[in-house]
Amino acid sequence: MLRHGGFMIGGGVLVLLVLVAVFAPLLAPHDPFAQSLALRIKPPFWHEASVAGHPLGTDQLGRDYLSRLIYGTRISLAVGFGAVLISGIIGITLGVVAGYFGGWVDTCIGALITTRLSLPVVLVALAVVAVVGGSLTVVLLVIGLLLWDQFAVVARTATQQLRHAEFVASARAMGASRMHVMCREILPNIRAPLTVVATVEMANAVLIEAALSFLGLGVQAPLPSWGLMLSEGKNFMFFNPWVITLPGLCLFVLALSINLLGDGLRDVQEGGR
Amino acid sequence: MSALLSLRNLTVTIGDIEIVHGIDLDVARGETLALVGESGSGKSMTALALMGIPPRGAVVHADEMTFAGDKPPAVLRGDRLAMVFQEPMTALNPVFTIADQLMSVYRHHRSGGGARTRALHLLDRVGLPDSTGLMAKYPHQLSGGQRQRVLIAMALMCEPDLLIADEPTTALDVTTQVKLLDLLAGLQAELGLGMLFITHDLGVVARVSQRVSVMEQGCIVETGETGKVLRAPAHAYTQKLIASLPQPVIPAPRAAAEPVLEARGIGRVYRSSRWGKSHDFRALSDVSLTLEEGEILGVVGESGCGKSTLARILIGLDRPDEGNMRVAGQAANALSQKALAKLVQPVFQDPFGSLNPRWTIGRILDLPLRLHTDLSKTDRAARVVDLLTSVGLPKSSAAVLPRALSGGQRQRVAIARALAVEPRVIVCDEPTSALDVSVQATILALLRDLRLDRGLSLVFISHDLAVIENLCDRVLVMHQGRVVEEGAADRIFADPRHAHTRALKDAILRIEPADAPMKEG
Numbered sequence: 001m002l003r004h005g006g007f008m009i010g011g012g013v014l015v016l017l018v019l020v021a022v023f024a025p026l027l028a029p030h031d032p033f034a035q036s037l038a039l040r041i042k043p044p045f046w047h048e049a050s051v052a053g054h055p056l057g058t059d060q061l062g063r064d065y066l067s068r069l070i071y072g073t074r075i076s077l078a079v080g081f082g083a084v085l086i087s088g089i090i091g092i093t094l095g096v097v098a099g100y101f102g103g104w105v106d107t108c109i110g111a112l113i114t115t116r117l118s119l120p121v122v123l124v125a126l127a128v129v130a131v132v133g134g135s136l137t138v139v140l141l142v143i144g145l146l147l148w149d150q151f152a153v154v155a156r157t158a159t160q161q162l163r164h165a166e167f168v169a170s171a172r173a174m175g176a177s178r179m180h181v182m183c184r185e186i187l188p189n190i191r192a193p194l195t196v197v198a199t200v201e202m203a204n205a206v207l208i209e210a211a212l213s214f215l216g217l218g219v220q221a222p223l224p225s226w227g228l229m230l231s232e233g234k235n236f237m238f239f240n241p242w243v244i245t246l247p248g249l250c251l252f253v254l255a256l257s258i259n260l261l262g263d264g265l266r267d268v269q270e271g272g273r
Numbered sequence: 274m275s276a277l278l279s280l281r282n283l284t285v286t287i288g289d290i291e292i293v294h295g296i297d298l299d300v301a302r303g304e305t306l307a308l309v310g311e312s313g314s315g316k317s318m319t320a321l322a323l324m325g326i327p328p329r330g331a332v333v334h335a336d337e338m339t340f341a342g343d344k345p346p347a348v349l350r351g352d353r354l355a356m357v358f359q360e361p362m363t364a365l366n367p368v369f370t371i372a373d374q375l376m377s378v379y380r381h382h383r384s385g386g387g388a389r390t391r392a393l394h395l396l397d398r399v400g401l402p403d404s405t406g407l408m409a410k411y412p413h414q415l416s417g418g419q420r421q422r423v424l425i426a427m428a429l430m431c432e433p434d435l436l437i438a439d440e441p442t443t444a445l446d447v448t449t450q451v452k453l454l455d456l457l458a459g460l461q462a463e464l465g466l467g468m469l470f471i472t473h474d475l476g477v478v479a480r481v482s483q484r485v486s487v488m489e490q491g492c493i494v495e496t497g498e499t500g501k502v503l504r505a506p507a508h509a510y511t512q513k514l515i516a517s518l519p520q521p522v523i524p525a526p527r528a529a530a531e532p533v534l535e536a537r538g539i540g541r542v543y544r545s546s547r548w549g550k551s552h553d554f555r556a557l558s559d560v561s562l563t564l565e566e567g568e569i570l571g572v573v574g575e576s577g578c579g580k581s582t583l584a585r586i587l588i589g590l591d592r593p594d595e596g597n598m599r600v601a602g603q604a605a606n607a608l609s610q611k612a613l614a615k616l617v618q619p620v621f622q623d624p625f626g627s628l629n630p631r632w633t634i635g636r637i638l639d640l641p642l643r644l645h646t647d648l649s650k651t652d653r654a655a656r657v658v659d660l661l662t663s664v665g666l667p668k669s670s671a672a673v674l675p676r677a678l679s680g681g682q683r684q685r686v687a688i689a690r691a692l693a694v695e696p697r698v699i700v701c702d703e704p705t706s707a708l709d710v711s712v713q714a715t716i717l718a719l720l721r722d723l724r725l726d727r728g729l730s731l732v733f734i735s736h737d738l739a740v741i742e743n744l745c746d747r748v749l750v751m752h753q754g755r756v757v758e759e760g761a762a763d764r765i766f767a768d769p770r771h772a773h774t775r776a777l778k779d780a781i782l783r784i785e786p787a788d789a790p791m792k793e794g
Contacts, residue, residue, distance in 0.1 A: 166627035170690065173588045173619045174641050175611030188631040 007264020013257035021073040029053065030064035032071045032224045037062050041240055056246060059229070060236060065243075068224035069250055075225045076206045076254055079140055083205035084198050086144025091151025092194060096182050098152070099159025109152070116149045122211060129217040139218045143205045150197045158190035192269035199262025203255040210251055226251050277302045277435050277467040278323070278346060281337035285318050287330050292318050294491040298469070300435060305461055305468040307478040307499065309514075310488030311709040312680075316471045319488075320439050323469075324350050341434065352382040355428035359440040361420035365412040371396075371423055372408035378430045388430075395426040400456060418449035425457065435467040442477065446575040447736060447780040454480050454782075473709065475514060476739075476782025479503055487511045503784045515784065517714035519743035523763050527746060530566040533601055533697050533730050534587070534617070537561050540595030541582055556582040557593070557754045562732075564698060569724060569731045571745030571762065573738055573777065579754040580734045584702040587732060589613040601697050615645055618691035622703035624683035628675040634661075634686055635671030641693040660689040664719060681712035688719065692727075700732045705740060717744055739781050742766055750774045 020027060030053075039062040045055045056066040098109035125142045132138050162168060163186075171185050210227030212218030219225035221232070226247040233243030278300040285293040293315040300306045310316045322333045325347020340346040346354050358364040365374060375395070376388040389408075396404035399422040412420055421441060428436055438457065442450040458481045461468045470481055478485050478499060485503070486496040487510065495508040506512045541557040557579045564570050574580045585591040586598070589610050598605040600616045608616075621627040628637055635657050642653045658668045664685040675683055684704060691699050701720070705713040721744065723729050735741050741748055741762070748765045750758040750773065758771040769775045 166621040166623055167629040169585075169590055170619065170621065170627055170687070171629075171640070172610065173590055173614055173617075174690075174694075175609070175614035175644055176640065185629055189629070 004264045004268055006260040007268060010257045010260025010264055013253060014261055017073055017254060018077060020070055021077045024070050024074055028067035028070045030067045032063060032067040033222055035061045035063055041236060043240065044242055057242065059243060060232065065246060068229060069246060071224040072226045072229065072250065075136065075219055075223065076209065079143060079209040080202040080206045082140045083143040083147055084202045087148035087201060088151055088198055091148030092155045095152040095155025096159050096186060099156040100163055100182055113149055113152050121146045122208060125208065125212055126215065126217055129212060134217050134220050136219050139209055139212055143208050147201045147205060150201060151194065154193050154197050155190060158193055159186055162186050162189055196262050196266045199258050203258040206254055277341055279337060279339055280335060283319065283322060283335040283338065285322050285327060286332045292491050296493045298486065300467040300469050302434065302467050303465045304484060305470055305482040307470045307472060307482035307485040308488055309472055309475060309478050309485060311473055311711065314488045315491040316488050317439055320437050320471055323437065324356055352431050353434045355433040355436055357424050357428050357436065357438040357441045359443055361417050361424060361444060364424055365420055367412050370408065371410055375427050375430060378427055382431045391430060395429055399426045417445055418453065421445060421453055437469045439471045448575065448776050451780045457481060474782065475503065475518060475784050479784040480782050513711060517711040518784065519717065519739045521742045521766065524746045527568065532563045533566050534564040535599045536596065538596035539586060539593045541586065542594050555754055560756055562749055564730050564732060566730055567724065567728045568747065569733055569745045571741035571748040572732060572734045572751060573736065573741050573748060574751035575736055578751040580751050581702055584700050584734055587700045588617050588619045615694050616696055617698045617700060618694060618696040620687050620691050620699060620701040620704045623707055624680045624687060627687050628683055630675055633672055633674055637686065638690055638693055641690060645694045660693055663692065664689045680708050681716060684708065684716055698730045698732065702734045706737065720744065738777050
C-alpha cells in the first residue's frame, strides 16, 4: 500500500487538508471575517503592490484571503465527509437489501434508484435550497440525500454476485439471521468497490457545494466557502485574477487528492485479493 | 519414429520464482505423451511456453525447443501445432457462429477456398450430427461436450502434426469424458498425430497415452511407457499418486439402525414467467431416501441430474414443492432453519468459495458455536482448537485468513465448521471434486475416521463413481431429477441394473483392471 504513488500523494494531501481544517484557528493569521476597507483587493506576496501581513492578499472587503481559504477547508471537508456519510448509509442499505432479497423488493428499490437517477442533482438541489433557504446544514443534507444512487447500484450488483456464494449458503445453513448474513458476511466483502464510490462521491459533493455556493444558493456569506469566494471574486477577476484562481486551485487540489486516494485504494485492494 | 517435438532444459521463471525447472520432452509422430501432475506442478505453464504464449511476466528459456527438427514451435502454432484448452465454455467466442470460428482458423493459415468443406468434414469426423445445421449455431446453443468436439475440430482445421491438449475433458461429465477420450485417441491414430496430453488424472493417462511423464513441482520425475510406469512406478511421487487413487472398498456389514434422515416423494419445480408465459423446470421428481444412523449414503449422477438441488433441500436452503422430510424423527418443515442447522450441516464443493475470505479461521469456526451454544468466549476458543485438532489442522491456523490455506486445508476447515454444532447428519456436496487426487485421498480418509469416531451419518454427493465406491455403504443413482437405482454399494457396482448406472460404471477410468476390493476393517 505504501508503494502506491497515487495513494500516498492523494492520502498525504488529504490528511494535510484535514489537519488544516482542524487547526484552522491556529494556522490562520487573521480573523476570516475581519474587514478592513482600507486594504481592499490587495494582491498576493509575489506582486509589488502586496502588503505585509496578508501573504495571499485580501478580498473586496479587505478580509485576509489566506485565512478565508484556510477556514474554507472546513466547509468543503464537512460537506464532503457529511454528504458521503448520509448518502453511503442510504445507498448501501438499499443496495444490499435489494441485491440480497431480489424479487419484488429489488423491483421497488430499482424503481427508486431509477427515479433518483432521473433527477438532475444540481437542479433539484437548487430548487430545494431556493424553497427552504440556503445554509451549510441544508446544503449538506440536500447533497447527502441526492448522492446515494451510485452506492446503491454498486452495492446491489456486488451483493447479487455474493448472494449465491457458498460461504453465504454456509452461514444460512448454520441458522444465521438475514441481518447477520447481510452485515457480517456480505458487507465486508463488498467494501472495496464501495470505498472507491465513496471517494468519487466525496469529490462530487465538494464540487456541488462549490457550484451551489457560486450560484448564491449554497453556503451564505459571510462564511468562507471556496465556491462563494469564487462567486464574490468574479466581478474583479479581469484585473485581479488571483481572487478566483486561488480558491479554484484549492478545489482542484482537494478533488484531485480525493480521486487519487480512491484510485489508489482500488488498486491496492484489488492487488491484495 | 522421428521426433516431432523436442525440448531440452526448459525453464519458466516469473519474477524471482522458477516455476519449471529445466525439463526435457520428446513427442514422436504418431504417439501420445501424457504429462501428468497435480495443480501447481507447472504442466500448463509448460504447454503455454511451448505454444509461445506464456503469461505476462514469464521468462521462457530452453537449450533446444524445436519442431520437426528445425523451427521453434511457436512460429507454427495454429498451423502445424494446435491446442485444445480445458474450458469449453470460454474457449469459443460467444458472438461468432461455429462456421465463422472454424473457417477463420483455416483462412488465417491457408490461401484459397475449401474452408467450408473442410469444416463440414471435420464436424462429421468429431462425431457431431447435422454438421450443416451446426455451422450456423452459436456456442451457447451447444452442450459442453459438443463445444469440446468443436474445439477439437477447430484444432484439426489446418491438419496439424502435433496436438497439445490441456485437460480437455476435465470440465465434462464422466460419460462424455470417455467418449471424447476415445475420439481423441482414434483421431490421433488415424491421422498419425503427435499428441501432448496434459492431465491430472491417471485414469485418463492409462486410457489415451503410450508414454507418460510425471511432473512434480516443476520437475519431471519419471518418464516411461505408460503401462510400465503405472504398473511399477519407480519414483516415490508416482507411487504416492497411484496409491491415492480411490480403490473399491467392500463396506463392513452394519447392523440395521434407526433412520436419522428420511425423505419421501421430494419434488422441486422451478417456475419462471416471462411475458405472461410461465416456464416450468422440473429439477426433482419423487425422490425418496433413507439415511440410517452411522451410514454413508452416496448420491451419484451427472451435472444437471438434480443432486445439488437435493442437497440444498436436505440442508434447508430450499423448500421442496412436493413430499416431506423427517430429521431425527421430527418433520423438517416444522423446524426453523436454526433448529434444522443443529441437526444437518453442509460441506460444499468449492473450498475457495465456502469460507468468508475476510474472516479468520478462528472466527469462521466460532460462528456456529456462538449461534448454537451458550459457551463463554474462552470455552468457545478451546472448542475451536478441539475442532481444528479433530480435522488434523494445527491450532495456529485459527489466526489466519482462508487465503493462507491450501484447498485441502480449507476443506478441512469446512468439515470442522460442520462438526461444530455436533449435527446428526452431514451433507457433503462434491467435497473433493475441486481437490488434487492425493488431497482427495486424505479428505476421504478423514471422513471415514470421523464416521468411526463420532458415529456420523453422511450424505455424500458426487459425480465420481470411484470415490463413491471407495466410501459409501449405500448408493442412490440419479438421472434427470429421478432416482433410477438404489442399493448397497457392492451390489450396485457388481450388478448395475439401470442403463445409466452401467454407463456411469463404464466411465470409471482405472489404471489397470480393478484388483480384488479391499476389506474394510
